[in-house]
C-alpha cells in the first residue's frame with residue numbers, strides 16, 4: 132500500500148519536542164524526513180537518559196521513521212552542502228530560537244532564491260511583537276496562552292497540564308499548515324512560509340476559556356463550581372465548564388488514580404438516580420432538570436461519588452455505559468502503556484532499537500484507510516550520512532572522509 136505523502140521530502144532541522152512532533156507525523160504519513168543535526172546531535176538524544184550512551188526515550192519517541200544526517204551549519208562547507216540539498220526537498224522545518232536560521236545565512240528570501248517551491252515551516256514561541264525574540268518552552272507557552280491561569284483549583288496556584296499542548300500541540304498545528312501549503316503549491320507552483328507560535332497554538336486550544344471571559348461580562352458562569360467571580364475566568368478544578376456538567380468522582384479502592392470522570396447529560400439523570408440508589412430524585416422538581424441542578428452541581432457529584440466510591444473505576448465505567456452515560460476512568464500512565472485496546476489500535480507500539488533494544492512509543496493517532504503507518508525506530512546520529520552525501524549528493528570517498536575529519540559532517 133502506498134503512503135499519503137510518498138514522494139514528499141522534508142529537511143528536518145527541528146529539535147527538542149515541538150518541531151520533531153510535527154515532522155514525525157509527516158514521516159508517518161509517508162514523507163522522506165531527513166533530520167539535519169549538528170555533529171553533536173539533537174540535545175534530546177542525551178537528555179533524560181535512562182540508559183548510558185543510548186539515545187534517550189525523549190529522542191527515540193519523537194523521531195521515528197526519520198533519517199539522520201549530521202551537518203555543521205556554521206561551517207562554509209556545511210552551508211554549501213545545505214544549499215545543494217535544498218532544491219531536492221519540498222519542506223524545510225525548524226524550531227530554533229528566533230533568528231537562528233537567518234544567522235546561518237538562510238533568510239526566507241535566500242531560501243526562496245535557492246528553491247522557489249520550498250515550504251519553510253518555523254515554530255517559535257511567539258508571534259510578531261514584544262516577545263518575538265524570546266525563546267520558549269512548553270510551560271512558558273501554557274503560561275502565556277491561557278492554559279495555566281485556567282488550570283487547577285480556585286484556591287491553588289496556576290498549574291501546568293501534563294498534555295504537551297505547547298510543544299506537541301504546536302507541532303500538530305504546524306502539520307496542518309505544512310499540508311495546506313503543499314496543497315496550495317499544487318495550484319500556484321510556489322512554496323510559502325508557514326509559521327506557528329506556541330503561544331498562539333495554546334490559545335487556540337484554550338478557545339473556550341475566551342468564550343467564558345466574554346460571557347463573564349454578562350454575569351457569573353453558572354456552569355462553573357466557583358461561588359465568587361471577579362473579572363477573569365477562574366480556575367474551576369475538574370469542572371468541564373461546558374454545556375454539560377462533569378466532575379471526577381472517587382472510586383474504590385481510593386488510590387491516586389481511582390477516579391472516573393462523569394458527565395451528566397439531561398437524558399442521563401434518570402438512570403443515574405437509579406444507579407446511585409436515589410430513584411426519587413428522578414422526578415423531584417428540585418433535581419429533575421439541568422437548570423434545577425445547576426446551583427447544586429457539587430451536591431450532585433457528591434451523591435454520585437457516594438455510590439462510585441463503593442466500586443472500582445472499571446465497574447463504574449461498565450455500569451454507566453450500560454445507560455450510555457459519557458464517562459472516563461482516570462488512567463495512569465502504567466495502565467495506558469499496558470492497555471491492550473490501545474496496543475490493538477496501534478497507539479502503544481513496540482519498536483526495536485539497535486542500541487536500546489525494544490521500547491514502547493505512542494503511535495500515530497491519525498488513521499488513513501489508504502495510508503497505514505508502520506512505526507520504525509529513530510535513526511542513530513548521522514546514520515544516513517553516506518546515503519545522503521555520497522549516494523545522493525555524489526560526494527566521493529575522499530571528500531566525505533575529509534568532511535568527517537574536519538567536523539563539517
Ligand SMILES: CC(C)(COP(=O)(O)OP(=O)(O)OC[C@H]1O[C@@H](n2cnc3c(N)ncnc32)[C@H](O)[C@@H]1OP(=O)(O)O)[C@@H](O)C(=O)NCCC(=O)NCCS
Pocket residue numbers: 146147148149150167168169170202203204205226227228229230231232234235254255256265266267268269298329
Ligand atoms: C527550544 C529553545 C528554547 C532551545 O534553545 P537553545 O538550546 O538555546 O537553542 P537555539 O535554538 O536557540 O539555538 C540553537 C543554536 O544551535 C545552532 N545550530 C543548530 N543546528 C546547527 C547545525 N546543524 N550546525 C551548527 N549549528 C547549529 C544554531 O545556529 C543556534 O546557534 P546560534 O544561537 O549561535 O545562532 C529554542 O530553540 C526555541 O525557543 N525554539 C523555538 C520555540 C520552541 O520550539 N520551543 C520548544 C521546544 S520543544
